[in-house]
Amino acid sequence: MGEHPRRTGRNIRRNRQGGRMRHFISAWKIGGHSLRENYKNKFFSLFIIFAGVLIYASLLAGVMAVxxxxxxxxxxxxxxxxxxTLAYSVLAAASAITREIETxxxxxxxSxxxxxxxxxxxKAGGLYAAAALMLGVMALLHLSLIYSRGFTPPPFYLKAVFFIWCKILMISSVTLFVSLFTTSTFSAVSIAGILWILGHFTSEAKFLIARSSGAAALALSAGAYLTPNFQLFNARDLGAAAPPPAAPGFLAAYLLVWMAAPYLFSLALFRKKEF
Structure with a gap:
């Protein structure tokens, strides 16, 4: 006699749940390994040391400001x-997968x-965690400098650091995708750099779109929609008296879209590669 349909349905659901759990465990292990690779990388330490030196060198600018x-x-x-954090994250994302393919x-x-x-x-999770670790270390160095000068950090400080991380999450996701179809790490880094710059001029692009027409307006509109709007997460704007650029719910949804979409496109490209 055949197996009872209800029991078969339970077995299918159990197998699916087990498959999802295996995928999650695999992703977790790969993410942990990727994070360890990043913080053991000599460039990771050099970037933090260099950033620390620059942050403390900013004392000169502060003293001059009176x-x-x-x-x-x-x-x-x-x-x-x-x-x-941008420089390291883009470089790491551009070489994260291509380096393993080459070696x-x-x-x-x-296997x-x-x-x-x-x-x-x-791989993406490891990059995100490495960026968070780097930002955390640099924030501690920065706060120690602020307190040593007898000041207190502004109320928006932690939010500003979090917003920086959000921007890094988006550009890292995009760079990881770009690295899968470019010919070299340099190409991926260059494209990411261009997108980073364009993403900070979204307001100006909207102004040009409003004043343009025809093919130029269509091209500008397409470019604006295909470029992350980093101005939404500008840390420097948090101290201004102006209202926030968008509601928290919109910002969260926008961030998730710009993390999920590059991941799905990356997965589509990655499935076509033969290993």
């Missing part, structure tokens, strides 16, 4: 933290029961 020393220390430190390490990974979605999710 009455605005506290604001200058905060703004300069946050800007340096953003730039250093044939990826063949060893897929085990690891799915491509889990591998890709783990």
């Amino acid at each position: 009455d605005e020393e506290a604001r200058m220390l905060t703004d300069t430190g946050l800007a340096l933290m953003e730039l250093m 044939k390490t990826i063949y060893l990974v897929f 085990r029961p690891v799915s491509r979605p889990a591998y890709l999710a783990g």
Whole structure:
């Protein structure tokens, strides 16, 4: 006699749940390995040391500002933290998968029961965690400098650091996708750099779109929609008296879209590669 349909349905659901759990465990392990690779990388330490030196060098700018020393220390430190995390994260994302393809390490990974979605999710998660670690270390250095000068950080400080991380999550996701179809790490880094710059001029692009027509307006509109709007997460704007650029719910949804969409496109490209 055949197996009871209800029991068969339960077995299918159990197998699906077990498959999802295996994917999650694989992604978690790959993410942990990726994070360890990043913080053991000598460039990771060099970037943090260099950022620390620059942050403490910003004392000079603060002293020169006299009455605005506290604001200058905060703004300069946050800007340096953003730039250093951006530089490392883009470089790491551009080479995260291509390096393993070139060294044939990826063949060893897929000789085990690891799915491509889990591998890709783990790699992305490792990059996100490395960026968070780097920002955390630099924020501690920056705060120690602010307190040593007898100031207190502004109320928006932690939110500003979090917003920097959000921007890094988006550009890292996009760079990981770009690295899968470009010919070199340099190409991926260059494209990411261009997108980073364009993403900080979205308001200006909208102004040009409003004043344009025809093919030019269509091209500008397409470029604006295909570029992350980093202005929504500008840390420097948090200290201004102006209202926030968007509601928290919209910002969360926007962030998720710009993390999920590059991941899905990356997965589509990744499935076509033969390992």
